Amino acid sequence: xxxxxxxxxxxxxxxxxxSQTTNKTTEPCTDSIVQNTKGEWxxxxxxxxxxxxxxxxxxxxLNVLHxxxxxxxxxxxxxxxxxxxxxxxxxxxxxxxxxxxxxxxVLFYDYAKTLPIISISYFANFCxxxxxxxxFHRGKxxxxxxxxxxxxxxxxxxTTGPPPDDDWTINGLPVMMLNPVMPEKWKGYTVYGDSRARxxxxxxxxxxxxxxxxxxxxxxxxxCIEYKTRLHNKLIEVFKQQPVRSAEEQxxxxxxxxxxxxxxxxxxxxxxxxxxxxxLSQYKTDQQVKDERIAKAIEIRDRxxxxxxxxxxxxxxxGLLDSPAIIRVxxxxxxxxxxxxxxxxSMLITENPDYIRKDLPVYVPxxxxxxxxxxxxxxxxxxxFEKTFYQDFPIKKLQAMIDK
Numbered sequence: 001x002x003x004x005x006x007x008x009x010x011x012x013x014x015x016x017x018x019s020q021t022t023n024k025t026t027e028p029c030t031d032s033i034v035q036n037t038k039g040e041w042x043x044x045x046x047x048x049x050x051x052x053x054x055x056x057x058x059x060x061x062l063n064v065l066h067x068x069x070x071x072x073x074x075x076x077x078x079x080x081x082x083x084x085x086x087x088x089x090x091x092x093x094x095x096x097x098x099x100x101x102x103x104x105x106v107l108f109y110d111y112a113k114t115l116p117i118i119s120i121s122y123f124a125n126f127c128x129x130x131x132x133x134x135x136f137h138r139g140k141x142x143x144x145x146x147x148x149x150x151x152x153x154x155x156x157x158x159t160t161g162p163p164p165d166d167d168w169t170i171n172g173l174p175v176m177m178l179n180p181v182m183p184e185k186w187k188g189y190t191v192y193g194d195s196r197a198r199x200x201x202x203x204x205x206x207x208x209x210x211x212x213x214x215x216x217x218x219x220x221x222x223x224c225i226e227y228k229t230r231l232h233n234k235l236i237e238v239f240k241q242q243p244v245r246s247a248e249e250q251x252x253x254x255x256x257x258x259x260x261x262x263x264x265x266x267x268x269x270x271x272x273x274x275x276x277x278x279x280l281s282q283y284k285t286d287q288q289v290k291d292e293r294i295a296k297a298i299e300i301r302d303r304x305x306x307x308x309x310x311x312x313x314x315x316x317x318x319g320l321l322d323s324p325a326i327i328r329v330x331x332x333x334x335x336x337x338x339x340x341x342x343x344x345x346s347m348l349i350t351e352n353p354d355y356i357r358k359d360l361p362v363y364v365p366x367x368x369x370x371x372x373x374x375x376x377x378x379x380x381x382x383x384x385f386e387k388t389f390y391q392d393f394p395i396k397k398l399q400a401m402i403d404k
Contacts, residue, residue: 029131035381037129039081041070042140046087050118050363055088057363062086062122064401065150069124072392079381081139082147083125091117091153091362093211094353096172107165112172115353118362120152128379145199146382148389149371150398155211155351157369158192158201163330168223170350175215175223177327177346187395195343198373202395205367206402211355214324215348217315217338224308224331232301239293244286254283311337324348357403365401 097109127139159176179192189202265272326345339345374386
C-alpha cells in the first residue's frame with residue numbers, strides 16, 4: 001500500500017509539473033511560437049553544510065553575478081526560461097589525498113588534509129522552449145548546457161582529473177590536466193576550452209600568484225618511467241607465475257596427437273608426413289611458451305621505457321627539465337611525449353594549496369571560474385544572448401570580488 005501511495009504522489013507531481021510547463025495553443029506549435037514566447041527566471045538553490053549567516057554572505061556575492069545578468073537580459077527573456085541554481089558544499093581545493101586499495105583491489109583515496117574553504121556555484125541555464133508534437137513546452141521542464149555558470153573556490157571545472165586507477169600525487173596533491181588554451185582572448189583573459197566544442201572557460205584569480213602549480217617535464221618523465229616499469233613488471237610477473245604441466249603429461253598429449261594422425265591418414269603416407277612434420281615444427285612445451293611470453297613482455301617493456309628515457313636525456317640536454325609538461329594523452333606518445341602547442345595539449349598541474357588565504361572567511365571568493373556555452377548554431381535566440389554576453393558582460397565586476 002505504501003508503494004502505491006508513493007507512486008500516486010509521483011504521478012500527481014509529474015502531472016502538475018507537466019501542466020505547468022506545457023502551453024495549449026489554438027494552433028499547432030511552430031518554431032516561430034517557440035522562439036518568440038516570453039519566458040521567466042526560475043530560482044532554485046541547494047546549499048549544503050553552511051550556516052544561515054554564511055548563506056546570506058554567499059548570496060550577497062552571488063547576487064553580483066545575478067544582477068549583472070538581470071541587467072544584461074530582459075526580465076522576461078524571449079525563447080527561453082532561465083533556470084538559476086545557487087549551491088554550496090564543502091570545498092576540497094588543495095586537499096591532499098592518501099591512496100590505498102580495498103579488499104576488492106580497487107584503488108580509492110581518503111583526504112589526508114583539507115583547507116578551510118567552501119565551494120560555491122551559480123548556474124544560469126538558458127533552457128529553450130520547444131515543440132513536442134503539436135504542444136508547446138516551456139524550457140523550465142528540462143535542463144541543458146546553454147548558459148552562464150560561475151564556480152567559486154572550485155578548480156574541477158577547469159581540469160580533467162587523473163585516470164581512475166592512477167595514484168600519482170606530488171606532495172600529496174593529485175596531478176590533473178588543465179584544459180587546453182584557446183587561440184583567442186576575451187576581455188584580456190586567457191580562454192580555455194576545446195576548439196571542437198562550444199564550452200569556454202576563464203580563470204579569475206588574485207594577481208601575483210596562480211591557484212595551480214605546473215608539473216615539470218622531469219616530474220612527468222620520472223613518473224612515466226616509474227609507472228610504465230610497474231605496469232610492465234606486473235604483467236611479466238603474471239606470466240612468471242603461470243603454471244606449466246609436467247613433462248610426462250605433455251609427452252602423453254603429444255603422443256596422443258601423433259597416434260591420431262596415424263589413424264587418420266593410415267592410407268595416405270604423403271598426408272601423414274605433412275601433418276606430422278607441421279605439428280612437430282610448431283610444437284612447443286608449456287615452458288617454452290612461458291619463456292617466450294616472458295621474453296616478449298620484457299622486450300615490449302624495454303622498448304616502451306626507451307621512449308621515455310630517451311626523452312629524459314633529450315630534455316636534459318636541451319635544458320627543459322623544469323619546463324611545464326604539456327601532453328595529449330597520459331603516459332603515451334601521441335605523436336610525441338610532449339606537445340609544444342598549448343592549444344593541442346593539456347598542461348599537467350596540481351592545485352596550489354599556498355594560494356588559499358586562511359585569514360579569510362571560508363565563503364570569500366579566492367578564485368573563480370566563469371564557464372559559458374551557447375548553441376547559437378541551431379537556436380536563433382541563443383545568438384542574441386551570446387552576442388550580448390560577449391559584448392556587454394562586465395568581467396571586471398567579478399574580478400573585483402576576489403578576496404572580498
